[in-house]
Amino acid sequence: MTDLNGKFFWYELMTSDPQAAIAFYGGIVGWTAQAFGGGHDYKVISGSAGPMGGIMAIPAEARDCGMSPWWGGYVGSADVDADAKRLTEAGGTLKRAPEDIPGVGRFAVMADPGGAVFMLLKGSSPDGMDAPSPMANGHVGWHELYSGDFDADLAFYTGQFGWAKGEAMDMGEMGSYQLVSQTGGTDFQSMTGGIMPRPKEVPVPAWLFYFVVPDIDAATEKVKAGGGAVLNGPMEVPGGAWIIQATDPQGAMFALVGMRSAEG
Known part of the structure; x- marks a missing residue:
């Protein structure tokens, strides 16, 4: 396990x-x-x-x-x-x-x-769980922290949980986007999330979870048809995947990650 x-x-x-x-x-x-x-x-x-x-x-x-x-x-x-x-x-x-x-x-x-x-x-169960393979449909493919204190939070998660730091990407006025790995690897393929300063559009510091879908464009249309609101995207990210951030009909924020079909 x-x-x-x-x-x-x-x-x-x-x-x-x-x-x-x-x-x-x-x-x-x-x-x-x-x-x-x-x-x-x-x-x-x-x-x-x-x-x-x-x-x-x-x-x-x-x-x-x-x-x-x-x-x-x-x-x-x-x-x-x-x-x-x-x-x-x-x-x-x-x-x-x-x-x-x-x-x-x-x-x-x-x-x-x-x-x-x-x-x-x-x-309470001694059996535990197996982690899903990366980008398994319906599971979380990325974890993103909109941080209220970037330096302190980065030190907290790396120091207390043993997360490893990967590349830090410059986002201009938005600050740095620090890639992190929960598994301890430092190469790009090991990265499981990112930490960034909280954007002004996000009301409070929070974790955002990206659920994996097989087709980002089809999923985006389903979000709209189901009464959700797309806040951003689809947008391509390093590695070739595409993402959206959205809210569900009750107001909870979530995100999706997936590939784009050839027709997309």
């Missing part, structure tokens, strides 16, 4: 309308959804290589505090309590103290020094 410690491996949408979100993403990304443990409140979503995340309604207490629909990512942890303490001492913020989820594992909610939220999770 893949060592998931320090790596994003599970992605979760909290939304105002789970059934509508399942239909929207299912038609675009091709996910299948199955109730967790026979219940109806949490739907596990699967891509071509198996389960990769979940969709649930925003909890009432979070909704009452003003939470909007959003995608969150879980980072693997061998010891959630120890990691939460270590990350807090390194400049992170503990947003929700470690606690158990029956039948799932132990988790905590953290924020990096710049304020972007992520979760720690140690699963």
Whole structure:
């Protein structure tokens, strides 16, 4: 099994309308959804290589505090309590103290020094998970941080999670786009994401996850037809893939990455 410690491996949408979100993403990304443990409140979503995340309604207490629909990512942890303490001492913020989820594992909610939220999770199953192959349809092909404190966040993720730095690309007035690898490799093929200063159009520091689709143009049209809004793209990126950033009908921001068909 893949060592998931320090790596994003599970992605979760909290939304105002789970059934509508399942239909929207299912038609675009091709996910299948199955109730967790026979219940109806949490739907596990699967891509071509198996389960990769979940969709649930925003909890009432979070909704009452003003939470909007959003995608969150879980980072693997061998010891959630120890990691939460270590990350807090390194400049992170503990947003929700470690606690158990029956039948799932132990988790905590953290924020990096710049304020972007992520979760720690140690699963209760000893079986673990295998990481999907790069660019597996329906899985996350890229992780992008709109950073609230570029230098501090870069030091935080590389220093605390062991991520490796790749090339830094100059984006002019927007600053640097620093490629990073969660697997420790430093060549371009090893890169799994990027860190950049938060653009003024993005309201808060946040992680953005790019879901892999087989045809970016077809997927873009499905986003529009399904009631989503395309914010940027399609745009070609290094390596020959194309991306869009978008919001779903409930307002959660997400992104897609895929190739362009010969006719595109």
